[in-house]
Amino acid sequence: MTLNVLAVDDSKTMRDMVSFTLKGAGYSVVEAEDGQHALSSLDGKTIDLVITDINMPNLDGIGLIKALREKPEFRSTPILILTTESNDEKKAEGRQAGATGWIVKPFEPEKLLKVVQKVCG
């Protein structure tokens, strides 16, 4: 059973790295470059995990998380935020918006996978 991950980041490099790491571990990845694109890319797909950056144009990470949590199908979906180190503010903000956990950028691939496993099982 392949798990579907939605990876949202406005930096192509970041998207590529996240995608690559997750695909290498057997996940299936859908990419989006900002919150708005993320929402429009959903169209009925089952998403098992969302990984999103915070700072993005159009709809930022916080806005995306809030929007997702309003959807019944995303109420219990793990959502991870990509945050930079020593930014407790953003972690708290993300948490408040409904995020499940966080990954600190830049990240080691193993760490990313470890956190994904932590919240997805």
Place this chain on the structure above:
Amino acid sequence: MHEFEEFKGTFFAECAELLVDVESQLSALRDGSEDPEVLHAIFRAVHSIKAGAGALKFDLLAKFSHGFEAMLDKMRDGKIVVTLDVIDILYRASDVLSDMVDAAESKTDLAQDYGSEVIVEINDLAGVSASAITVKPSSGESSNSVDEVTPKTAIKYNISFSPKLELFLHANEPLLLVRELKSLGEVIIEADLSRLPAFMDMDAEGAYIDWKFEVVTDAGEEAVREVFEFVEDDCELSITFEAMEENSSVSEDAAQADVTEQVQQSNSGQPEKEPTKTAKISSIRVDLDRLDRLVNMVGELVITQSMLTQQTDEIPIEKMPNMARGLEELAFHTRELQESVMAIRMQPVKSVFARMPRLVRDLASKLNKNVNLVTIGENTEVDKTVVEEISDPINHMIRNSVDHGLESTEDRIAAGKPEEGTITLSAEHRAGRIIISISDDGAGINRERVHSLALKNGLISENSKLSNEEIDNLIFAPGFSTADKVTDVSGRGVGMDVVRRNIQALGGRITIQSNPGKGSRFIMTLPLTLAVMDGMIVVSGNGKYVIPIPNILESLRPEKEALKRLPNGQEMVRIRGEYIPLAFLHRAFQLTGAETDPAKALVVLAESEEHGKIGIVVDQLIGQQQVVIKSLESNYQPVTGISAATILGNGMVAPILDVEALYMLSITESHLDSLSFEQSAPDIQPQLAAAKTSTTTSPPHETSTGSSQ
């Protein structure tokens, strides 16, 4: 790490795009764009470069962009104002960034201190000390300074874990936590079902089960804690440990080391510990609710302390000298505590001032005027309750200045003035209040027009002689508006009278000064806080009341000869040649048992903003104290004549008088008509006439009084 090598190409391509974007955003900034999106876009670009640089181990680039990003973060939060100098730094920083990207791409080495001058400037702006920025390229592993003694000792951890509802709302799963614990070692799990309700009463999404785990592992406490790192705030968690019997002596030491490390770790609160922490935290984020609760608690402390003092007032000092001294000290410390707590809530007015440049630009362009806004004293601090309230009035006054104060460009040139009009917005502290002034170098108030308009609208009478200042301040009279010059820019139905009334409701005042041909100046003063106030406790009949100290001029017991009654029934008192109307508290509030003869009672001479002087007749004065303002409206309703209430030392509620409204309640109708120039304040007439037609509501002070218990 090899895996990410192939992304270098993508990264450099992205950098190229981002740097071009930064360039165009900087142009916009230089051209004076006020669009917040510009700063956000630059921030995001640098942010992305930083993230990629970190992942791909371009250390120099990562470090520089980290500092650059920090500065941009502050800029977009408004903490650093965008000036030409700052824009210059931005340009140079982006050049350095560009050079570093090139160097990384071409694999050439730059000097380690490349761009250091720019770095210093950036750090100065961002308020970060240079040595503090250490970017850890790999932030994956926690630096385990724990378990230095015997890393491989198995320790049993007793964990009690009670998830709260929030935990589930964040899509965290206790089951996954248990699995994670299991990956560390052996786990014995115990579920506590005592909170589990009957099935019928269960909320499918409720959190009812508490857990106890016993984990035996040699992975160290850090690893155990890390399992719960995301859910710390959404559960009750306690982790204790005990050494295992087999390695008793050895593990005792380990336990000791663990204890000290545990203390350190829990202090830093993060699984990832930086060997050199970023710049020492000089500020801390506090939940606003907590702060409000703290302010309330200190307020209650003040009340209790004054209650204690009151109780012992009866006891002669000689009997308990130490207690008296102790109470004095208590009063002193309580006051200090209150001042400190109130100081925590102080915020600079910058957050309000920062929105004004844009407002001015918009207005100016709509009106085809050239306007420059200068702000002074934006770091002046005021209680957060006041900050929220000044935005509207400042908005209005600036609109007024741009629209009515400043002349059209042609007129200015004709008058020999520079084409660009200047508006100065300033804030400063004076005499325990905050003074905010908005001045313009426009034409000043057209006194003839104001006078004739006021005459036309019946605000003044034909033969009233008003000073220039009085004419100027007519613009605050209700019903006054330069209606023939309605632009959609200012005064959309909100006249200056509403602005003034709102400011007065906060305990402030607003006036205007004008210099014809040269300009005009709005001056608004406000108390530094809306939560506490200095009040004079007075007694009338059976009740105690509070009169705000800022309204009080003096108090006296008038001589019988000084009392005079007008034919219409209005009673007056003559003080130093002035005739001042009397307001009887017991009449206004229908109290019994009060002293009705002013010559036997006390008259508190108070001044109201709009109506001038009034003598409030009370039985006696109790004393002056700082009172915490409590709302009547939360559970009851507004009351005319009363702005709010407070709780005295004896636990009783004392209404705080609204001097403005009291005036209206006390002055008889016929007196309003017949006010003659015996009144020392000739300008009263227009305001009284206006006040007659306006409704008297007493907007009380709104404070959060804490949740109901």
Place this chain on the structure above:
Amino acid sequence: MRIESAPETAEPPQNLSVAAEAGFLQKFVTFAVGTEEYAVDIMKVREIQAWSEVTVLPNQPGYMRGVLNLRGIIVPIFDLRCRFGQGNTEATQLHVVVIIAVEERIVGVLVDKVSDILTVENQDIRPVPNIEDREDSRYILGLVTAEDRMVALLDTGNLFSSEILEEGISAGENASP
């Protein structure tokens, strides 16, 4: 002096539903004014206090006694007897003030005494018959028999809503000499 709660009727402890309206069983606090007995949903009752001195405010509605300091919050106190048009209560320390939550406000109601806590099944609540010419029938949600007494369930929302308060205040203002 503060009385936390009147003694409970003998009931085995059970976890009852929090959603009082939808639940099958409801608990009520009953109190007396003269010979009449009234009850309020227990979930709305915050606490029960002995009568203590209140501060009179100008232009109060006729049935309001004044305001009280409830641990830092200012709460209006209403005389239930007076609210039902039966004159003022001569309040003494033996009288009781029931602090209840009405919408977002906290108010206090002066009554003669608090009786006990009734547990009532929804089906046992009977509608108010219009036979009796009760002054208070507009404010009663239903009637319940407890042992041999008839207890009227009060509609506190209606009794002390903001509109009613405003009416009361303007009546108070107009009544001033």
